[in-house]
Amino acid sequence: EVQLVESGGGLVQPGGSLRLSCAASGFTFISFSMNWVRQAPGKGLEWLSYITTGGSKIYYADSVKGRFTISRDNAKNSVYLQMSSLRAEDTAVYYCARVRGSDLYHSYMDFWGKGTTVTVSS
Amino acid sequence: QSVLTQPPSMSAAPGQKVTISCSGSSSNIGNNYVSWYQQLPGTAPKLLIYENNKRPSGIPDRFSGSKSGTSATLGITGLQTGDEADFYCGTWDSSLSAFVFGTGTKVTVL
Numbered sequence: 001e002v003q004l005v006e007s008g009g010g011l012v013q014p015g016g017s018l019r020l021s022c023a024a025s026g027f028t029f030i031s032f033s034m035n036w037v038r039q040a041p042g043k044g045l046e047w048l049s050y051i052t053t054g055g056s057k058i059y060y061a062d063s064v065k066g067r068f069t070i071s072r073d074n075a076k077n078s079v080y081l082q083m084s085s086l087r088a089e090d091t092a093v094y095y096c097a098r099v100r101g102s103d104l105y106h107s108y109m110d111f112w113g114k115g116t117t118v119t120v121s122s
Numbered sequence: 123q124s125v126l127t128q129p130p131s132m133s134a135a136p137g138q139k140v141t142i143s144c145s146g147s148s149s150n151i152g153n154n155y156v157s158w159y160q161q162l163p164g165t166a167p168k169l170l171i172y173e174n175n176k177r178p179s180g181i182p183d184r185f186s187g188s189k190s191g192t193s194a195t196l197g198i199t200g201l202q203t204g205d206e207a208d209f210y211c212g213t214w215d216s217s218l219s220a221f222v223f224g225t226g227t228k229v230t231v232l
Contacts, residue, residue: 047221108157108172
């Protein structure tokens, strides 16, 4: 059974940092690209970042570029999101999702974790 | 602010049909493939449709997807109370080099 479990969320002060983790199981992790997506309270979905299987290609949403860094450790079946210079507007539930599709133009997310909550507040 | 526009809400009686639109541009829907996601209250999103009109295993054929030009559509027939959820379209945007989601549509079963 495919499972994605996010962790690392919590309360952080504005300007602070946090590292989210997503542990994958039930599939061959090294064969799949991964996304991070977030959802602010009462708002819609916002894609944040994408990383290819080996980490050679990475993309970010403009809203987090320069502040967030995606990475992965295929030996640990995990993908990470290092977040810095956090702002109140980064408060959200953060999901990791497995990416399918032959290329970016066909890409979609077929499995999602349950999410981890990040609250940025003083 | 999303580049894909959906109606904020739609409603219909049980057994009826709803059609949710997703409007974009040539840099996203017009040249790339669309997926649709259902988010039941308090849960993570779930894939409903991929590559414009394909259903993953386990998704009933009451759900269908189509695309024409720079717009996509999700259809739900035989509406059930369990279908009450938020629905999002999504696709890659070649100009932004980013995946983009629609603004989301809340479906209510009357």
